[in-house]
Amino acid sequence: MAKKYDVVIIGAGPGGMTAALYASRANLSVAMIDRGIYGGQMNNTAAIENYPGFKSIMGPDLAQDMYDSSINFGAEYVYGAVQSIEDHGDTKLVKTDSDELEAKVVIIATGSEYKKLGVPGEKDYGGKGVSYCAVCDGAFFKNKHVVVVGGGDSAIEEATYLAGIVDHVTVIHRRDQLRAQQVIQDRAFANDKIDFVWNTNVTEVVGDGTKVSGVKVRNNQTNEESTIETAGVFIYVGLLPMTEPFADLKITNADGWIKTDDQMATAVPGIYAIGDVREKKLRQITTAVGEGGIAGQQAFEYIESHRSSDKSEVTQ
Template sequence: MYDIIIVGAGTAGLSAAIYGVRAGKSVLVLEAASYGGQIVNTPDIENYPGIAHISGFDFATGLYNQAKDLGAEIRFEKVIGIEAEGAGKRVETGSGSYEARAVILATGAKNRPLGLPNEQELVGRGVSYCATCDGMFFRNRTVAVNGGGNTALEDAQFLANYCEKVYLIHRRDAFRADVKEVERLRVKDNVEFVLDSVITALESDASGLRAIRVKNQKSGGERELRVDGLFVAIGQSPDNAAFARLVKLDPKGYIEAGESCRTEAAGIFTAGDCRTKSVRQLATAAADGAVAALAAVNYIDAG
């Protein structure tokens, strides 16, 4: 019987592990793939307080080693279900089962890719899924944003403050985003709307992305846009289906929880990108991990 089982070894999960063991609790972290989550693929982090520059891999490795050195146990097993057992929880994986007094779900979320052939090879070399994280690398250069929701328009607004030119590409003739966001962008001289259009190809050379090909779905016409960066903002997908009977999910599949990181289920907490929240950044994931761990500790101690 562990005090806390954490599902997911990303920034939120490993931060929760650090706070859990420092509070004197036994902690098991279960991860389906590799530690670090999405940040592992980021070549240079510049927006984490107190660290001017660090690669995503080095950041994640530091968290992983810190959690292990403090005494957290980390196993690479995929969680397939969680059942309530009296005052505790039984966590099932493909390899066995574990029991805990409290569980923290920190499964993260994956950015939806465009699905183009060389997209993954260009991540960190011109293709990004986070304008706030990587936008400053493209100061005074030309970029494109793909998407039609609030995130895409907010990304374009952010980039327009630093970039020479921003193309905003959307597959329909109208945006899903709030009207005020659209109007704020419409008056900017360095923003061009490319509507009814989809990206059909990414063109690159040895240095990375150099252009994208865009097709108008109504006219069938194609054009090449010379860009240094492409920011894909067509949504994220959480992986919380296995917990749907235990916690409440919103229509998009995110675990419903506020800044307390408490779910409606007793003894179940959540942290990071897998929960309902408006800001999904490295710093907020770490903060969630701390909040969820301390809430779990208080729940156990009050037990």
């Protein structure tokens, strides 16, 4: 028999943990499910310098602090990989690889993952010079040369952002022209701290074992190989929303991102989505926390409204 809760939150990143805090503080029974350690991508961040209240804090430390707050009012942490959500109207059935949970409200906070190049050294130097977030890590490369891999909006916007911090930016793109919006391209082309390497693929990230020292590249027109020296590699070849278990609910757009209104509600009543899994532009700890607070409060109001409806039906 499924375990029953008022609210089930899928994902224990900053958004999910904030939603758990708000919902449990409103005296709702809450389960927070994650297939890994709580904190999400914060656990892979050496230092966080753009979260209010801290000049700098280690990612795992912030994750632990948030977790301690999230369970302070009785929310339960459940380990498991969610397989599906069944919408039964007033209740939702969340199926994991080992259990079933029934809830009146479900909040999806599964986040997204960066597409990887899949080349040697990329994983080994993660957090040691390989990054997928210029806003998060750009300050660590002040006055140094960095490489940006990609040619879309995110890659070129982040290259321009980095140019305001680092000594120089080299954009490596596998095609002979960018895919970014023209206004973004124009801004980058006009910046004398940004140069471009065209028709080129990164084949390996290299370093001394502790930090990145360069990338090996191959021109896909001439097959010429070379090495570009760099202190950092920022990879922007796309994001993948982690929404596969929710495909049957029809709450995603064509690219798999979950669509919500400004109250974090999806097209299915009683199901909300927050954080990096949403269809939005800025994916940061601060935005996830804000959305988690909204969803936690909305869960309370949704459940209260249904209790009021049930009472009025009884008295009629």
